[in-house]
Amino acid sequence: MNLSFRQLQTFVEVMRAGSVSEAGRALGRTQPAVSAMIAGLEREVGFPLFERERGRLVAKPEAYYFREEAEFLLERLTRSTRTLRDIGNLEKGKLRIACNPAASSVFMPRVLARFLRDKPDVEASLMMRSSPVVTDWIASQQYDIGFAETPAPRQTINSEIFALPGVCALPKDDPLVTREVITPADLDGKPLAMLFEDHAISLQTRRAFDEAGARLNKRFELRTFLPALQLVSEGLCYTICEGLSAVSHQESFGEASSLVFRPFKPDCHLKMSLLTPANRPLSMLVESFAETLRGEVRTLLEKSAGLNQP
The missing domain is CATH 3.40.190.10 (Periplasmic binding protein-like II)
Known part of the structure; x- marks a missing residue:
C-alpha cells in the first residue's frame, strides 16, 4: 500500500465537508480532481470507502473507521514536517x-x-x-x-588548533605592573604558582628561566590556573597562564579584579x-x-x- 499525503488530505476533507464540490473548494482543486484522488485512494486500500449515488459520494462505515486513522497520520506528518523545518532552521536539536x-x-x-x-x-x-x-x-x-x-x-x-599566548598575572599593587612586558629576569627568585610539571606552559616557563639564567621559585603546584589566579590576587605569588584563563578572569571580575596581566617574554603558548x-x-x-x-x-x-x- 502506497498512500500519499494528498490522498489522505483529500479523503479527510471530503469526510468533513460532506461533498466532493465543497471539499474541492476547500482544497483549491476541481471536483474531477477530488473524485480521481478518492478513486486512487480506494484502489490503494483495496476496498470502497464511498457509495456512488446519483453523482454523490456517500461514506460507508469503513470510511468512518478510516477517518480517525487518516487524521492521526496527517497530524503526525504535519508535526514531522514542522520538526524538520525547525531542524533546518537550527531551531530544534541537541x-x-x-x-x-x-x-x-x-x-x-x-x-x-x-x-x-x-x-x-x-x-x-x-x-x-x-x-x-x-x-x-x-x-x-x-x-x-x-x-x-x-x-x-x-x-x-x-x-x-589555536595558539593562546601566555601572560603573567600580578597583584594590582605590585611594582612590576609598570613594566610593559614581564621577563624571567623580573621574576628571578620570586614565588610562582605553576601547573604540574609536564603541562605545556610549565615546560615553556622552565625553559625560559633556564635560558635566561633566572631562578625559578615554584611555591605552588596546581592542576588548573583558576586557583593560581586566586593565590596571585592574595599577593602570595605570580603566575604565567594562558590567555583564556586571563580573559575569563577579567570578564568575571572587571574593575573589581585585584589582578593585572602583562605579556610574558620570551613568548609561550598553549595550543x-x-x-x-x-x-x-x-x-x-x-x-x-x-x-x-x-x-x-x-x-x-x-x-x-x-x-x-x-
Missing part, C-alpha cells in the same frame, strides 16, 4: 559539548548563551573534564564538539583545539555552533594580545 576547566567557567557558557539566545527549543549538554578525557569523549562520539588542549593526532578526531569526531558528519546545528565558537576564539585571541597594557 548540542553535546565537552570542554576543559579553563573554558568551562566563563568562556564556553558565554559562547553557548549567545548561540542559544534565539533558539529556545535547542537543548544543550555542557560537560567539563580534563583535556585528555574531552579528547576521548570526542573520539568515541559521546559528544558532538569539544574544546580542550590540543591532543596528539588521532584518526578519530578532527582538530582545529587549544576545537575537536569534532572524524568518523561521522556533523549536524547543521553543530556546524553552526562550531562556526560561532571559531569566531569567539578569534576574539579571545585578540583580547589576549592586548591584556592590560600599561
Whole structure:
C-alpha cells in the first residue's frame, strides 16, 4: 500500500465537508480532481470507502473507521514536517559539548548563551573534564564538539588548533605592573604558582628561566590556573597562564579584579583545539555552533594580545 499525503488530505476533507464540490473548494482543486484522488485512494486500500449515488459520494462505515486513522497520520506528518523545518532552521536539536576547566567557567557558557539566545527549543549538554578525557569523549562520539588542549593526532578526531599566548598575572599593587612586558629576569627568585610539571606552559616557563639564567621559585603546584589566579590576587605569588584563563578572569571580575596581566617574554603558548569526531558528519546545528565558537576564539585571541597594557 502506497498512500500519499494528498490522498489522505483529500479523503479527510471530503469526510468533513460532506461533498466532493465543497471539499474541492476547500482544497483549491476541481471536483474531477477530488473524485480521481478518492478513486486512487480506494484502489490503494483495496476496498470502497464511498457509495456512488446519483453523482454523490456517500461514506460507508469503513470510511468512518478510516477517518480517525487518516487524521492521526496527517497530524503526525504535519508535526514531522514542522520538526524538520525547525531542524533546518537550527531551531530544534541537541548540542553535546565537552570542554576543559579553563573554558568551562566563563568562556564556553558565554559562547553557548549567545548561540542559544534565539533558539529556545535547542537543548544543550555542557560537560567539563580534563583535556585528555574531552579528547576521548570526542573520539568515541559521546559528544558532538569539544574544546580542550590540543591532543596528539588521532584518526578519530578532527582538530582545529589555536595558539593562546601566555601572560603573567600580578597583584594590582605590585611594582612590576609598570613594566610593559614581564621577563624571567623580573621574576628571578620570586614565588610562582605553576601547573604540574609536564603541562605545556610549565615546560615553556622552565625553559625560559633556564635560558635566561633566572631562578625559578615554584611555591605552588596546581592542576588548573583558576586557583593560581586566586593565590596571585592574595599577593602570595605570580603566575604565567594562558590567555583564556586571563580573559575569563577579567570578564568575571572587571574593575573589581585585584589582578593585572602583562605579556610574558620570551613568548609561550598553549595550543587549544576545537575537536569534532572524524568518523561521522556533523549536524547543521553543530556546524553552526562550531562556526560561532571559531569566531569567539578569534576574539579571545585578540583580547589576549592586548591584556592590560600599561
